Amino acid sequence: MQAAQTQVAAHNQVAQAATEAAQSVEKSSEKASQSIEQQGKRLSDFATKVDYTLRQTGAYFHMGTAAWQGVLRDVQDMYIGINQAIKQLNADTENGGNIAMSLAKAEAYAISNAHKLDNVTLNNLNQAIDKAKQKMAQLAQEAANARAEAEKELLRAQGRDDEVARLEQQQKIEQLRKQQAAAQKSGNRDAANDYEAAIVASNKAFEERLRREAEQREQARLEAEQREREKAEQQRQRELEKQQREQERLEQQRQRELEKHISNQSVQVNMQTDFSRLSAAIQKRDDVIADAAAQKLLSELEHSILQQR
Structure with missing residues (x-):
């Protein structure tokens, strides 16, 4: 009976602390499923997750010790950080933010806390990681396709x-x-x-x-x-x-x-022939005139001599 009461008290304490932590995150994350009621009523979704991790890691061993509050706060901060990482990764994946940085952060949470997380949170984290990886692969493929098309365009231009x-x-x-x-x-x-x-x-x-x-x-x-x-x-x-x-x-x-030259030569020959004939005729005429003049002169000389006698 005492053990049961101690367990209920522990659950209530976890629930109360978890509820307070959840209320500080509700403005930026999904609302808690239900409020916590006293004396063993069902815990909220967030408190259930915290309770699961405390059980999974054996952290209830620290309950009642000076380390208890620190242990409890670490588990709460872990869930708060993971939920924020999931939300940020999904937003970057959908809206084209810095996926690589958010993905690295989410993967770090998954690697270091996979054995501590409840199935729902772990599945949500893995789904966000897978979706981001698919988006990164899609972007890489689109870039590779764009480069390949540009290279083909250049090759076509070069024949x-x-x-x-x-x-x-x-x-x-x-x-x-x-x-x-x-x-x-x-x-x-x-x-x-x-x-x-x-x-x-x-x-x-x-x-x-x-x-x-x-x-x-x-x-x-x-x-x-x-x-x-x-x-x-x-x-x-x-x-x-x-x-x-x-x-x-x-x-x-x-x-x-050649024909023109021959024709010119003929003309020159004809001209030379005609000129020779003309010269001969003139010479003959001159000879006749000279003979006549000489005869006339002789006649005049003879007549003059006869008169002197």
Whole structure:
């Protein structure tokens, strides 16, 4: 009977202390489930958690000693700190706060106090941690995707389409690997095997596509070279024709100049011939005039001599 009364008194003391601590936190956390009544009535949710930890750690051994208040306050502060850590972590996860810092704090609570906490608090803490880790993983994946897209955009701008195709294939295989891992984790061997077959088929299809595209590029290259050769040959023919036309033009010009020269020579010869004839005629005329003048002079001399006699 005495032991029972002592236990009830201990519960009431824990409940009273827990209630006072809970009331200081209620403004920033959820309300306590019920108020504590005297003489063994059901404890509040917060007091129940404190009571569980005291029992789990054997801390009731300190009840009635000088260390009791400190032990009780430590347990209360632990729950207050954990509840605040859970609330802060959930808020940062939802609103984009400093998740890493809040996550580190929550994980520290979980590591050092997992064996002390009641199941509800421990589950809430683990759920907040898991949710935050998922958010961090999501942010990391989004950042990786953004970087991959930027890298592919750069490769496309540089004309490196083969590397773009390989990056896209790598991303596809990574996604299939994740799905395969999830199937294996769930114990679905058939699905895991199907994913493995899909990965093998996808890689084969990708390599076949690369081979076919390489053949097409090679064929296109050969055709382009053939067109260039034909174009060069056509250009060469045009140049030859142009040179031939130029030679013909020069030959015709030379021929015309030669004909002109010959014509000029003929004119000069004709002019020289006509001039010679004219000169001969003039000379003959002059000779006739000179002879006539001489005869006249002789006649005048003879007449003059006859008169003198």
